[in-house]
Amino acid sequence: MCILIADDDPVVRDVVRRYLERDGHTVIETADGPATSAALADTGEREIELAVLDVMMPAPDGIDICREVRSGPRPHTPIILLTALGDEDDRVLGLEAGADDYVTKPFSPRELALRVSSVLRRSQQQPDTEQAILRDGAIEVRTALRLALIDRMPVELTPREFDLLVFLLRNPRRVFSREELLAQVWGWDFGDLSTVTVHIKRLRAKLGCRHRIETVWGRGYAWARNRAETGGR
Structure with missing residues (x-):
């Protein structure tokens, strides 16, 4: 699976990348909004199958990019937001923008990896044909x-x-x-x-x-x- 990690903190990106690669994922890293938007819009061979977006990265921030994805050509791309602990408004805005989940900072990299696996597993379920x-x-x-x-x-x-x-x-x-x-x-x-x-x-x-x-x-x-x-x- 190809996972995008978007965060302006290189330490966060490095730690998350190592945990996700340990689970067998390919990881793409970006540090700001414009680079993240470009990566998500890329229609090359490596299609991003899940994005982890920092809410507070340089504009456009994670919530704005989440809205872009939901109104774009790949609206079903799973998204997990990283938010600061206690910023309830950001968490609610993120969910209302269409995020699938969020993790608060500081966070356990292992917990984030488990959330990624859970969201991916749900998104990859076969199309429902029963009681159509x-x-x-x-x-x-x-x-x-x-x-x-x-x-x-x-x-x-x-x-x-x-x-x-x-x-x-x-x-x-x-x-x-x-x-x-x-x-x-x-x-x-x-x-x-x-x-x-x-x-x-x-x-x-x-x-x-x-x-x-x-x-x-x-x-x-x-x-x-x-x-x-x-x-x-």
Whole structure:
């Protein structure tokens, strides 16, 4: 796998590179925003399969580049952000920009390597062909095409938002805690639970009044089926 490490600190890049190479990855290093944007836009033989971006590197920063990727020709490229410890606003902005995960500095290089493996494993799952079309009211999801529609109009979702929507649609009326969603949708045994909170918020916003994500206080979230389709039950 070809991994991009973008950080203006050469020590951070060197340590992360050694850990990722130990796991069998090829690593490309960049130190600022322009070089990172150029590397991600390169259509040569070495296609970047995951990017680790420092939020605070020289502009454009990691969050801006994350937005560029999500609106560019390779919108599904997995992204992990490196953020300063305690900068909650940066973490939330990163998740809202479409990042798959984030790791706070100072961090354990081994933990970052495990996060990289987890995100890659999830992104490489085979296309879903089982139950290829899911419907609830005006919402239609074609899982094999990874396409979400409202009133037959496409809705732009990040890969993780799409996975979350599919999971909820396939498990209507069941309440899932944030820990359960983190395990089932993200495939993580550990992680910041605010990741789930932010993705729920973004998914609600993108689905608008059509969403049926209910907050069950003290327990988690559930998808309430369209009453028109369930006989009003």
